[in-house]
Amino acid sequence: MSDLGIGIIGCGNISTAYLTLAPMFRGIEMRAVADLNPEAAAAQAAEFNLRAQSVDELLSADDIDIVVNLTIPEAHFDVTRDILAAGKHAYSEKPLVLTLAQGKSLADLARKGGLRVGAAPDTFLGGAHQQARALIDAGEVGRIVGGTAHVMSHGMEHWHPNPDFFFQPGAGPMLDIGPYYVTNLIQLIGPVRRVAALTSAATPTRLITSEPRAGEEIAVNTPTNIHGLIEFHSGATVTITTSWDVWAHRHTNMELYGTEGSLFVPDPNFFGGQLGMSRREEIEDVTPWDHPFGIDNHDLDSDTPQANYRAAGLADMAAAIATGRAHRCGLDLAVHATDVMTGMLTSGETGAFVDMSTTCERPAPLSPEQARALLKTG
Helix, strand or coil: CCCEEEEEECCCHHHHHHHHHHHHECCEEEEEEECCCHHHHHHHHHHHCCEEECHHHHHHCCCCCEEEECCCHHHHHHHHHHHHHCCCEEEECCCCCCCHHHHHHHHHHHHHHCCCEEECCCHHHCHHHHHHHHHHHCCCCCCEEEEEEEEECCCCCCCCCCCHHHHCCCCHHHHHCHHHHHHHHHHHHCCEEEEEEEEECCCCEEECCCCCCCCCEEECCCCCEEEEEEEECCCCEEEEEEECCCCCCCCCCEEEEECCEEEEECCCCCCCCCCEEEECCEEEECCCCCCHHHCCCECCCCCCCECCCCCHHHHHHHHHHHHCCCCCCEHHHHHHHHHHHHHHHHHHHHCCCEECCCCCCCCCCCCHHHHHHHECCC
């Protein structure tokens, strides 16, 4: 089987991760990049020995099978729509879309064109999260009945060079960081029935303290503090907090409570981490299994090495196209996660519970053997 040709639209910070890590995987070959800023595309093309093209040139290129959309969230829908209109499969950074209507529109386009749409995050394919999935599926903690998820900090304006878009509609902590948590909860527990939330913003503006714009004030036009409730079709209920109004806290990232014990899941923003479990009362670290996507391969010389296998979801989609199976970072999953997140934002505005109008299957688990099959080194 020949590799599927990959093109990237959007040559910002995240493109470096994809371009660096994609060569680890079978079945895909990076071939071209494009950006509205030709200089940005030219720089990435030179760094990674690829073609720099205009967006139109990339979309019409015969050797490009899948186009990865790494533009800003506000442009995700328009760019993915253009990719599908060009007859290409699409894979988008998170969030796939900013509204449920946009997600349903892309689903219609993909279905009519016989095309695939995939979307980050793919961190739930990481070794720690797939081990948590295996333990749940094996009944090690019984039936999941409840849980908590917390992702809280004080925003991006102190480190990001251009943090404006983080505080505009379509971003905020729910749509920017929430996809990692909501997607992992869906793959661990299943689809969601309804949600509710209280939402607020601590301040109407933020002061940038990072260079090169230190001292500038930017407007806050979306909630930055969301306290949500999620009810799953299984009957499980989870409390989720996403906030950029917190200086410090001691909450763990994710805890799931079963009828026979509890699981302590590491940060879904990353592929690895230490998994904990209790059978009844005593909590112990879980011995990591031999999943390749849990092995540290990034910042190995630092005090906090990490497992980073970004592009795993893209590689899985390419393999799924070749074999005709469903891909794990699928459109239905991404649209349902969008339904959940926008539902909580709507609940914050209306004060009412919001029923989900979409659903999805839990993505298939990714065993250590299946993960190794995606890697060139096996």
